[in-house]
Amino acid sequence: MTHAVPGRPRVGAIARKAGGHLVRGLVMIWVVATISFVIIREIPGNPVLGQYESLIQKGMSPEQAERATAVLYGFLPTGNLWEQYVGYMGSLLHLDLGRSLSTPGVEVTTLIGHAARWTVLPVLAGTLLSFLLGVTMGVYAAIKRSGKLGDMLALSGSLLHGVPVYVIGLLMTAIFATLWPIMPSGGPVDVEFVPGFNAGYIGSLIHHAVLPVVTYTLASYGGWILAMKSNVVAVLGDDFILAAELRGLKRGFVFRYLARNAILPLFTILALSIGMLFGGSIFIEQIFNYPGLGLLLVDSISSRDYALMGGTFLVITVGIVVANIVADLLYTVIDPRVRSGGAA
Amino acid sequence: MTAHTAAHDTAAPETPAAAPGVRIRDLTVVYKTPAGELPAVRGVDLTLAPGTITGVVGESGSGKSTLALSLLNAVQPPGRIAAGSVEIDGLGDVLTLRGEDLRRARGRQVGYVFQAAQNSLNPLKTIGKQLLDLGRSHDVDDLRALVRDAKDLLARMGMDGARVLDSYQHELSGGMRQRVGIMLALVLNAKVVVLDEPTTALDMITQATILRIIREVHEERALTTLVITHDVGAVAEVADSLAVMYGGRVVEHGPVTEVLGDARHPYTQGLIRAIPRLTGDLSLARALPGRPPTLGTLPGRGCVFRERCERRMEVCETDEPMAVNRDGRTVACHAADRHLSLVKRKEFV
Numbered sequence: 079m080t081h082a083v084p085g086r087p088r089v090g091a092i093a094r095k096a097g098g099h100l101v102r103g104l105v106m107i108w109v110v111a112t113i114s115f116v117i118i119r120e121i122p123g124n125p126v127l128g129q130y131e132s133l134i135q136k137g138m139s140p141e142q143a144e145r146a147t148a149v150l151y152g153f154l155p156t157g158n159l160w161e162q163y164v165g166y167m168g169s170l171l172h173l174d175l176g177r178s179l180s181t182p183g184v185e186v187t188t189l190i191g192h193a194a195r196w197t198v199l200p201v202l203a204g205t206l207l208s209f210l211l212g213v214t215m216g217v218y219a220a221i222k223r224s225g226k227l228g229d230m231l232a233l234s235g236s237l238l239h240g241v242p243v244y245v246i247g248l249l250m251t252a253i254f255a256t257l258w259p260i261m262p263s264g265g266p267v268d269v270e271f272v273p274g275f276n277a278g279y280i281g282s283l284i285h286h287a288v289l290p291v292v293t294y295t296l297a298s299y300g301g302w303i304l305a306m307k308s309n310v311v312a313v314l315g316d317d318f319i320l321a322a323e324l325r326g327l328k329r330g331f332v333f334r335y336l337a338r339n340a341i342l343p344l345f346t347i348l349a350l351s352i353g354m355l356f357g358g359s360i361f362i363e364q365i366f367n368y369p370g371l372g373l374l375l376v377d378s379i380s381s382r383d384y385a386l387m388g389g390t391f392l393v394i395t396v397g398i399v400v401a402n403i404v405a406d407l408l409y410t411v412i413d414p415r416v417r418s419g420g421a422a
Numbered sequence: 423m424t425a426h427t428a429a430h431d432t433a434a435p436e437t438p439a440a441a442p443g444v445r446i447r448d449l450t451v452v453y454k455t456p457a458g459e460l461p462a463v464r465g466v467d468l469t470l471a472p473g474t475i476t477g478v479v480g481e482s483g484s485g486k487s488t489l490a491l492s493l494l495n496a497v498q499p500p501g502r503i504a505a506g507s508v509e510i511d512g513l514g515d516v517l518t519l520r521g522e523d524l525r526r527a528r529g530r531q532v533g534y535v536f537q538a539a540q541n542s543l544n545p546l547k548t549i550g551k552q553l554l555d556l557g558r559s560h561d562v563d564d565l566r567a568l569v570r571d572a573k574d575l576l577a578r579m580g581m582d583g584a585r586v587l588d589s590y591q592h593e594l595s596g597g598m599r600q601r602v603g604i605m606l607a608l609v610l611n612a613k614v615v616v617l618d619e620p621t622t623a624l625d626m627i628t629q630a631t632i633l634r635i636i637r638e639v640h641e642e643r644a645l646t647t648l649v650i651t652h653d654v655g656a657v658a659e660v661a662d663s664l665a666v667m668y669g670g671r672v673v674e675h676g677p678v679t680e681v682l683g684d685a686r687h688p689y690t691q692g693l694i695r696a697i698p699r700l701t702g703d704l705s706l707a708r709a710l711p712g713r714p715p716t717l718g719t720l721p722g723r724g725c726v727f728r729e730r731c732e733r734r735m736e737v738c739e740t741d742e743p744m745a746v747n748r749d750g751r752t753v754a755c756h757a758a759d760r761h762l763s764l765v766k767r768k769e770f771v
Contacts, residue, residue: 316541317536317537317541317542318541318542318543318544318545320498321534321536321542321603322544323496323528324494324496324534325529325534325556325559325606325607326526326527326528326529326530326556326559326560327525327529327555327556327559328525331555331558331559335544335547338546339544339546342546412546413546414546414548414590414592415545415590415592
């Protein structure tokens with residue numbers, strides 16, 4: 079079977095598709111960066127100009143103040159819109175997001191980098207864990223849907239899906255950190271350990287990550303189980319499943335036909351939620367005092383740290399755009415119908 | 423897999439064994455509804471003579487697809503086979519088979535072909551991979567030979583086997599998918615083949631091709647074939663004998679030319695009158711008045727067809743007509759019964 083049939087996964091075609099996505103993604107990012115530039119500049123009270131003027135009031139010369147402000151925001155506080163815009167884009171190209179106001183002198187990229195460490199792993203772990211759990215339970219809930227077990231599983235999904243994440247988080251801290259204090263109530267790690275690759279530090283990291291990860295898992299589990307259940311039920315009604323049974327296919331094969339067809343649409347959602355992960359989880363980070371991206375965003379807003387805000391937004395945008403591209407390409411690889419480009 | 427249940431694989435590979443006969447006896451299938459369990463198929467007796475093609479016609483809801491699924495003991499919930507037996511030569515009563523025995527019989531001894539428009543193929547796998555899954559499920563040792571057989575069958579049906587095996591479902595047309603379905607039903611050498619509406623939703627030319635293929639493959643492989651359809655024309659083309667179903671019963675059964683040429687049951691007569699002719703006046707085609715019964719509106723006693731019957735008698739209200747076999751034809755109708763006996767008497771006078 080070496081025929082060149084249209085519809086085989088050809089590397090060239092996928093690469094071409096990836097290229098197209100990349101261009102579109104870059105355009106997206108450029109648009110968002112432009113919007114955030116305009117917002118920061120045009121926001122009531124003009125923080126850029128305000129900074130510039132307050133520096134002058136503190137006794138700086140206008141030139142000094144101009145330079146200091148330019149360092150903060152990535153563009154000159156004076157001058158016309160176009161010059162400022164070109165300056166801002168120029169520093170973006172050098173991955174320079176400016177400097178933080180609330181933590182003076184520290185580069186925004188550094189702050190984001192630190193926060194990302196505390197976000198990416200727990201949220202990633204929570205996303206993947208809830209995905210695996212929800213999908214597995216969703217299959218059971220669908221297959222046993224006319225029995226007690228199925229009802230219970232579906233109910234657990236609906237309940238957890240309906241309870242807001244901060245309620246779950248507060249319950250978790252109330253139970254496992256206050257009533258029955260086996261878990262730390264907050265913070266990412268105990269301070270007594272020396273950061274590095276040693277058992278005490280890593281153990282403490284994991285210990286602190288348990289509650290946030292469990293909270294995140296419970297909060298998103300409901301969505302997965304409900305989505306998977308309805309997908310499996312839909313595929314169960316498809317003729318090819320009955321046809322496979324009538325051809326005497328072994329249960330394992332039938333199950334794989336079922337699972338693969340049902341899980342396919344969920345991969346897009348999974349890829350997107352991994353992209354959203356760069357937004358952090360504001361409630362969870364707040365409750366467990368986890369210095370992640372969500373908390374960073376909240377802090378930057380409450381302290382009117384516009385450079386940091388813009389940078390955080392940009393990182394979230396990039397995460398989502400990249401996740402979209404990955405989801406689309408993933409689909410091209412795993413779904414032959416998408417691969418050959420729109421057949422009946 | 424160690425199981426050598428596929429002993430006949432090696433024992434008698436190419437001797438065209440005599441086609442098996444199929445005897446359906448007193449088959450009753452009920453569906454669970456809010457109004458209790460209602461029969462979709464009731465007390466059906468039907469014998470498929472070895473090596474013949476039997477057509478089953480009937481309107482939607484007449485129970486013909488349920489009958490077809492019963493041959494594989496595959497009635498889907500909320501349906502349930504309540505009584506009866508389906509004896510297949512060399513296999514025994516299919517309705518007593520359970521678990522692995524049943525699974526092995528499906529595909530290996532009884533092939534099932536789905537309606538073309540509905541998709542009977544996994545959209546995410548190539549036909550070839552699904553063929554291999556089928557082979558592995560039935561412990562076929564020589565998968566290369568299986569692929570060769572599949573290619574032969576596909577070529578036999580006018581397709582490029584290698585190309586088809588390398589394709590996904592969405593890359594094939596409806597007619598091609600249907601032929602793939604036939605290939606998958608036959609590739610394990612099943613001798614009993616059930617085709618459920620094999621030409622529905624196909625265009626006329628493709629329909630004709632599929633029917634010709636069914637007829638040819640049936641003869642070449644010495645099969646016993648059951649074709650379910652609502653298209654009397656299609657059945658006339660392909661079948662040896664014809665069973666007409668109405669309201670879950672077989673109301674008439676006999677050689678296809680006789681049933682169509684000289685229908686005895688008023689329902690069959692109405693069905694034939696309703697077919698528009700290619701020549702002549704369209705208005706000559708007369709629709710059968712009334713609507714077919716649904717599970718809920720089936721009368722509890724008497725003849726199921728009496729509401730729409732122009733030859734209704736008093737006895738039809740109370741007694742269900744028994745299927746009477748006369749000169750190789752079975753009819754379940756009080757009126758046809760009396761009519762016949764009158765004719766007979768006249769002949770003797």
